[in-house]
Amino acid sequence: MRAAAVAALLMGALGASMPLQAQAPASAASAASTATGEAPPADAPRKVLRYAIRVAETGFDPAQVSDLYSRTITAGIFDAPLRFDYLARPVRLKPSTVEALPEISADFKTLTFRVKPGIYFADDPAFKGRKRELTAADYLYTIKRHYDPANKSSNLYILENALLPGLSELRQQALKSKKPFDYDREVAGLKLIDRYTFQVRTELGDPRFVNNFADAFLGAVAREVIEAYPGKAMEHPVGTGPWRLAEWRRSSLIVLEKNPHYRDVFYDETPDPADRRMVEAAARLKGRKLPMLDRVEIAVIEENQPRWLSFLRNEFDLVDDVPQEFLPQVMPQNKLAPNLVRRGMQAVRYSRSDLYFSYFNMEDPVVGGYTPDKVALRRAIALAVDLEKVIRLPRRGQAIPAQGPVPPGTFGYDPAFRSEMSQHDVGRARALLDLYGYVDKDGDGWRDLPDGSPLVIEYTTEPDGEKRALAELWQKALDGIQVRIKFRFGKWPENLKAATAGKLQMWGAGWSATAPDGDTFLGLAYGPNKGQANKARFDLPAYNTLYARQKRLPNGPERQALMNEAQRLVVAYMPFKAEVHRIYTDMAQPWVIGYDRNIYMRDFWAYIDVDTEQQARARP
Known part of the structure; x- marks a missing residue:
């Protein structure tokens, strides 16, 4: 154009x-x-x-969008209770639609918010000509919408991981009965105290759970609007x-x-x-x-x-x-x-405190699985990728190599942490493949699977110039270890939809921080997050235990040690190749x-x- x-x-x-x-x-x-x-x-x-x-x-419904660009739009239309200060460094939370920062119990399990009176929704025919004031009930409805199976929320895992009592059970009832979600049912996890006051209760007691209330996925929506335009929430934001x-x-x-x-x-x-x-x-x-x-x-x-x-x-x-x-x-x-x-x-x-990574679908018959031969294949592919070239050539030096998923600018990032994730070692990659039977069995110059069938990697990406340049480096990397790779190009929204459904073998994508904490990046490998943040569909009990333990702890050496241990398991099993943390330049x-x-x-x-x-x- x-x-x-x-x-x-x-x-x-x-x-x-x-x-x-x-x-x-x-x-x-x-x-x-x-x-x-x-x-x-x-x-x-x-x-x-x-x-x-x-x-x-992809659209403009806080309960349905998960991509950065759509969430940027929804953040301007919908108000979460809190916001991050625009210019403060280090960042800090501020009230947005509430009177003050929430009252948080000593065990971090109960958060009490008081909405400011006199805040109104934009005009819409759904309000029948009346000014519609924002109330506490709107935030409870907004939270419940993520549990409604009809919305297929990509952010549900954030709330489910916090263990809000009664809501997951309400969701399961809707799934089993195949009846509409019961928004009017009271649950222990959400309490309407008065017109402007509400409480959120969790069983987990995560000290950082409050950060989510500054994110657009909890921007208040009005029930009248959702019900007035059934099935059109993505295109009719109010x-x-x-x-x-x-x-x-x-x-x-x-x-x-x-x-x-x-x-x-x-x-x-x-x-x-x-x-x-x-x-x-x-x-x-x-x-x-x-x-x-x-x-x-x-x-x-x-x-x-x-x-x-x-x-x-x-x-x-x-x-x-x-x-x-x-x-x-x-x-x-x-x-x-x-x-x-x-x-x-x-x-x-x-630095956007992000991660660019290429994931392996752990449920795919070729690259997935937890047996030593499957782990060896993924680690060999990861070792073949030369991150120094990735950073120097298509990324023009605007990135640093990732040692694990947690990026700079978030708690959990340890500048002293080093791992195989960033290493480039073609000899070791070939040795791993040889050891586990990925050898050329038919003499065509390409490695085959241990059972003799062809070994072909399918990597999905987008058709823009930068992604094509990255694809060329992946092509050269896998050519160097005699592994065939073919590329499937598609538009980003379609790739996201296919990745969420578990239909892609590999995909390269970015993940940006929504708060100054590394938990969301560890969540990329947390088993219960499969089909949401966890596009790799990785599900390792030992990792899940570590993830749950660190989530309950306050920031400090004990939590940092658990986060490092969790990252080592990601390196060992390689559900995704954590490639780089990117550096951006905007211009005005x-x-x-x-x-x-x-x-x-x-x-x-x-x-x-x-x-x-x-x-x-x-x-x-």
Whole structure:
């Protein structure tokens, strides 16, 4: 797609889109309230932020989405009770729709939240012309929706692992009876105390369970909306957040507009004093009513080159993750290039606390299983992959090798931890295959399975340039140990669906932290998470025990030791090859004010502004 075509998509094609909700009048006032909360003149230009994402969304229902891009959208539409402070480093929790941080019992098993009165959902016909206030019951309904089998929640494991009494039993009843889930049944794990107060009780007592209440998957939904549009929750989101979905062209364009009923929230962020750019921005924005933008237009452009060129031609206001093939010119020695400095570009370089990994389906007859021969095959394949080349070539040095699943920036990451996971040893890989009978039995130059049948690895990935470059390195790696590999290319949403259903033999994917803790990464191998986070479908009792033990402990040396031991089991059985922890660079145009990246807080749009005069002068 050429840059001009991108501009046409963002501007001309909008008129042909079907509006999902009533749009604000074209003369709506800008969001640039003054520090006293006064609105700007009615004829002020609308403030619009445009950018592109590289992976298509799957939908907008907090109970159903699990991918980063869809969850970013839902975070702007739906309000979780808590949020992470936008600029605080290290990160910290803050109240969002609740009066204060929850009261947590000494054993971490009971959390009590008090919702602020006077918060309202965006208008929707489901409310029959009445303003609909957010109440405590909405959060209990939101939690229950994850247990409803009809929603096939990809985040259910987070709640089930916390052991909320009565909810899993309610789910099982619905599965066995094949009757609708009983949302009106009271359960011990959820208690409505009054209109604005609710309690969540767990049997586990996880000290970090509270972090989940800052995540978009617990963003409040209204029961009336879900019931008014049966089966359409993914396409008809209605929340209390700063944004509402105005237009949507699936896998092409997402348009968010300011929610006119959004409560009074004012910019009050405190940046790192050493970050002069953000100190100046925060001072400039302090006291402004949020959101400051009127509209956010998000195009889906999967190929890196047109997405990047559109930014350089000023068609986009920011680029989320500068494509790695352009980084040598954009960020030589990890510093912004002089020509871009002269243009006033802003670069934000950060670790996303993520893991890129390639998993083996443990239920697959070729690569799965727990017997020594199957373990040897997976470990040999992992040893054949040269992470130094992966980082140096397609990743352009913007990553570090993974020793295990837990990434930097989270508790559980041990910089001294070293393992076979990062090693490249072709000789050892060949020896393992020879030892367990993976030899060339028919003389065609390729190894066969021990029973003489062909050994063929099928690796699923996406068709963009970066993934193809990674696939080439996997091809060379397995050629080097005489193992055939073929690639299956598909769109990311379809690959995700197939991976969740256990239909892929191998898939390369990323996993990002939602809180500064490594538990979610250990959860990638936890048996009960099969079909959700655990795409490898790994289920080892010894690992499951370690995972459950570390989850109950407070942060400290004892928990760290258990997390390291769990990582060693992942290395030993190799349900996935943990490849790298990535480093990202975002870039914003000079007219964007206040952009920074908090990896745990998805909705950054509410905290930034644009200089419309400078933007208009630069627009093509």
